[in-house]
Amino acid sequence: xSVEKKILVIPGDGIGQEVTTWGQKVLTAIARNYHHTFTFxxxxxxxxxxxxxGSPLPDETLExxxxxxxxxxGAIGHAKYDNDPTLKVRPEQGLLKxxxxxxxxxxxxxxxxxxxLLEASSIKPEILQGADILFFRExxxxxxxxxxxxxxxxxxxxxxxxxxxxxxxxxxxxxFAAAQGRRKKLCSVDKANVLESSRLWREVVLEIAKEYPxxxxxxxxxxxxxxxxxxxxxxxxxxxxxxxxxxxxxxEASQIAxxxxxxxxxSVGDAIGFYEPIHGxxxxxxxxxxxxxLASILSAxxxxxxxxxxxxxxSRVIKAVEATLRQGYRTMDIANKHTPNDFFLSTDxxxxxxxxxxx
Amino acid sequence: xSVEKKILVIPGDGIGQEVTTWGQKVLTAIARNYHHTFTFxxxxxxxxxxxxxGSPLPDETLExxxxxxxxxxGAIGHAKYDNDPTLKVRPEQGLLKxxxxxxxxxxxxxxxxxxxLLEASSIKPEILQGADILFFRExxxxxxxxxxxxxxxxxxxxxxxxxxxxxxxxxxxxxFAAAQGRRKKLCSVDKANVLESSRLWREVVLEIAKEYPxxxxxxxxxxxxxxxxxxxxxxxxxxxxxxxxxxxxxxEASQIAxxxxxxxxxSVGDAIGFYEPIHGxxxxxxxxxxxxxLASILSAxxxxxxxxxxxxxxSRVIKAVEATLRQGYRTMDIANKHTPNDFFLSTDxxxxxxxxxxx
Ligand SMILES: [Mg+2]
Ligand SMILES: [Mg+2]
Numbered sequence: 001x002s003v004e005k006k007i008l009v010i011p012g013d014g015i016g017q018e019v020t021t022w023g024q025k026v027l028t029a030i031a032r033n034y035h036h037t038f039t040f041x042x043x044x045x046x047x048x049x050x051x052x053x054g055s056p057l058p059d060e061t062l063e064x065x066x067x068x069x070x071x072x073x074g075a076i077g078h079a080k081y082d083n084d085p086t087l088k089v090r091p092e093q094g095l096l097k098x099x100x101x102x103x104x105x106x107x108x109x110x111x112x113x114x115x116x117l118l119e120a121s122s123i124k125p126e127i128l129q130g131a132d133i134l135f136f137r138e139x140x141x142x143x144x145x146x147x148x149x150x151x152x153x154x155x156x157x158x159x160x161x162x163x164x165x166x167x168x169x170x171x172x173x174x175x176f177a178a179a180q181g182r183r184k185k186l187c188s189v190d191k192a193n194v195l196e197s198s199r200l201w202r203e204v205v206l207e208i209a210k211e212y213p214x215x216x217x218x219x220x221x222x223x224x225x226x227x228x229x230x231x232x233x234x235x236x237x238x239x240x241x242x243x244x245x246x247x248x249x250x251x252e253a254s255q256i257a258x259x260x261x262x263x264x265x266x267s268v269g270d271a272i273g274f275y276e277p278i279h280g281x282x283x284x285x286x287x288x289x290x291x292x293x294l295a296s297i298l299s300a301x302x303x304x305x306x307x308x309x310x311x312x313x314x315s316r317v318i319k320a321v322e323a324t325l326r327q328g329y330r331t332m333d334i335a336n337k338h339t340p341n342d343f344f345l346s347t348d349x350x351x352x353x354x355x356x357x358x359x
Numbered sequence: 360x361s362v363e364k365k366i367l368v369i370p371g372d373g374i375g376q377e378v379t380t381w382g383q384k385v386l387t388a389i390a391r392n393y394h395h396t397f398t399f400x401x402x403x404x405x406x407x408x409x410x411x412x413g414s415p416l417p418d419e420t421l422e423x424x425x426x427x428x429x430x431x432x433g434a435i436g437h438a439k440y441d442n443d444p445t446l447k448v449r450p451e452q453g454l455l456k457x458x459x460x461x462x463x464x465x466x467x468x469x470x471x472x473x474x475x476l477l478e479a480s481s482i483k484p485e486i487l488q489g490a491d492i493l494f495f496r497e498x499x500x501x502x503x504x505x506x507x508x509x510x511x512x513x514x515x516x517x518x519x520x521x522x523x524x525x526x527x528x529x530x531x532x533x534x535f536a537a538a539q540g541r542r543k544k545l546c547s548v549d550k551a552n553v554l555e556s557s558r559l560w561r562e563v564v565l566e567i568a569k570e571y572p573x574x575x576x577x578x579x580x581x582x583x584x585x586x587x588x589x590x591x592x593x594x595x596x597x598x599x600x601x602x603x604x605x606x607x608x609x610x611e612a613s614q615i616a617x618x619x620x621x622x623x624x625x626s627v628g629d630a631i632g633f634y635e636p637i638h639g640x641x642x643x644x645x646x647x648x649x650x651x652x653l654a655s656i657l658s659a660x661x662x663x664x665x666x667x668x669x670x671x672x673x674s675r676v677i678k679a680v681e682a683t684l685r686q687g688y689r690t691m692d693i694a695n696k697h698t699p700n701d702f703f704l705s706t707d708x709x710x711x712x713x714x715x716x717x718x
Contacts, residue, residue: 122486122590143502143520148555155524157559161502162517191603196507200516223610230589231481231614244550248607251582255590 004037005308008068013047014281015291016074022351023072023296029358030313046076046091056094062101070307071274075281103269106171107137111253116325117334120258131233136175137246141167144243163197168204175240176212185237187218189225189245261292261333264299266306273307275299292331293351294321320357329353363396364667367427372406373640374650375433381710382431382655388717389672405450406437415453421460429666430633434640462628465530466496470612475684476693479617490592495534496605500526503602522556527563534599535571544596546577548584548604620651620692623658625665632666634658651690652710653680679716688712
């Protein structure tokens, strides 16, 4: 069954420009091969938007985002802001604002280990091989958004770790539904032995689990999860967790994947999905044509799966990436001393290889 | 210079009984070899104390603890409590109460990797080799002890993440002082980019760092720290962090050490130090004489270093453990399929080998 989708491309800053074009080309190739109709528009966000309009998220971009079915994003940030905290208008504000405006409450991060890159991780290949985890991190609540206080004498400081039932419920439903389409295992991570907000979290997850009897649910404390993730990553399928714990676990997990240059993420809510590589704008290598386009390509694969429900098309893209790696091709960030010169590719050469493996 | 010290031994429950006797024997041997005077007393805590007196921490034990210079503790817990949440008097209460009564605000956990056990970890040996980290985890504050609330409709739950300046200052001083006696590097872990309590934490650490100009101080966000700990554990010397972040990082780090059966910890405050293996009472193997006594022996080594300032004696114990491992001796938990039958030792055989290597 062919679908019609409107995709907004926001390349953003730094290497975002160079890599996002390959995510888009892969989507175009998939549309052609599977007879779907994807129409693309493009918009500005971040430093490039500030330079052009004065705002990191111009109204026009937000308007186009609202009209789209999904957004393919690159990266945001520029060196000039890093060492000048006095600049009030900053690229990151664009990202925070678009997440808020589009109601994106769940961050999804797949940790999929490509056999060819097993050696890149600090963890032993036999521990990693076959690991395939999908994290669901809550994005709108928790200690990041609860009330912050500092006493008048400046000697006491606090942050409120707070969750509402509906916030837990809506992301739990998404995570359970995803588990049904995978290996049917869900691990909810909390600290219910000491935290009241975690006890609410667990209460809601236990309740919702009943609606998904085919999914095997497990509850794990965050400290144990941080350990199990390294000890035996293969035991995890879908991992569901709160904002702070998810922040910690997904960064830890990105290391088990070996390279940040390979990881994609999605931020979703009730309507539009927002897809992006987890690597940043990497201004040190921007414009050199050496960035790794695979995370943008895998972001496109994630969009096909999550926003459009096109599982076959999505795994077709992942297989093309796998094939390219198996052929031995590497960009700088995933190459090592055994990579022959001829297999050391630029951004565009790498993107081209994936396209070839797609057709 | 010879010292006189009073040491209280609290074997507690399960394998605590079997292993703590070896920690004590090692302390006795060190006293003899270095002409110190250690006098020992013994007391009850946990399940055994409940059975004998009705209380998990009898007044007599607390009194003896207050009279001592340091405490060597085993483990706490019994199977009968695990599946019966209705039991109101529980072994763990003894541990929580003694920590509170003795004002133990800092938990120290050394992660020292023995070359002989490098293979036991899920992390590659070349990444681990040489790693030697000392964690300082704050024990009295943070989201575990801040006010907990549940709304009347049960739909909102919160925990207050809170720190007072003096709580951060006192543990920071301990951590900086420890760094001076090590590789002179301290990494303070927080989430100061989003949390007010972390901003106070960082403010205090920055201030106190000035008093230790010979220590190189670094600040790291918790999510990045969770990643760096696996990526490059060797970069860390002393790690200083809050209660929740420390809970997570020390569990993660115990996995990089390969086996919990080898790890010791200390809880210290302004006076008495409390030393214990991080493994629990392990009732499944209690009484069988197969538990690993090395964590109790390493707890004794930690006591010599931290409470008594006997660095040479402490490293003498660690070297004896190293030598024993190098000779190929293993208890069940650290043996593998390559361990010859003759080198597969009981608790008492293993303890005896360490004593031999001490003399
Ligand atoms: Mg993070
Ligand atoms: Mg823990």
